[in-house]
Amino acid sequence: MSMRLRSALVIALQVIALFGMIGIKQWTLSTGTPVLLETAPVDPRSLFSGDYVRLSYTISNLRLDTLAGDKDFKRRDDVYVVLQQDTPYAKAISAHHAMPPVSTGQVVIRGEVQYASDSVWNQQTRKMEPAKNLSVRYGIENYYVPEGTGHALERPSGKEKVSVRVAVDRYGKAGILAILVNGEARYAESLL
Numbered sequence: 001m002s003m004r005l006r007s008a009l010v011i012a013l014q015v016i017a018l019f020g021m022i023g024i025k026q027w028t029l030s031t032g033t034p035v036l037l038e039t040a041p042v043d044p045r046s047l048f049s050g051d052y053v054r055l056s057y058t059i060s061n062l063r064l065d066t067l068a069g070d071k072d073f074k075r076r077d078d079v080y081v082v083l084q085q086d087t088p089y090a091k092a093i094s095a096h097h098a099m100p101p102v103s104t105g106q107v108v109i110r111g112e113v114q115y116a117s118d119s120v121w122n123q124q125t126r127k128m129e130p131a132k133n134l135s136v137r138y139g140i141e142n143y144y145v146p147e148g149t150g151h152a153l154e155r156p157s158g159k160e161k162v163s164v165r166v167a168v169d170r171y172g173k174a175g176i177l178a179i180l181v182n183g184e185a186r187y188a189e190s191l192l
Helices: 005-032 150-156
Strands: 033-040 050-052 062-063 077-084 090-096 106-122 127-137 142-144 162-168 174-181 184-188
Touching: 033 090, 033 106, 033 150, 050 106, 050 150, 062 090, 077 127, 106 162
Parallel strands: none
Antiparallel strands: 033 162, 050 142, 062 127, 077 090, 077 106, 106 127, 162 174, 174 184
């Protein structure tokens, strides 16, 4: 096999891999079930805060004593969280090691346990309390925005409420459809 043919083959495989990654994300966005997630405050310190927004969700920190499902998770475990549509945001109702069956109005989002702890900080009492707690990453924690606009979304003014509409496919993979400010889309994904 000539060097020219090998080079062309390597380039072709890289292009196919790139289009495959793009295709998988677009498949999730176009076929997934739309779910509205409530964002939680995030530490705004980042060298790139003007280029992307770091997002945290209320479903990113799970207190297992308030949820049904499995209770024995450890760092780097896959977790399947059942979300029930509520008004206006979806809420976590259970956490599992494997994909569980769901009822109408429910969707399963897949994440990875970042850490599991046996205590949680109580803001009111300002003390640590015993409770099984998980920090979960879903792969939808970063969203790229035009330069200089990220800080306004990470730290909205008192009147603004930032939420995120995501699409969750049947395998639990999620993708961001839109960033909403006070219920109106500020940034939205499209196929082109």
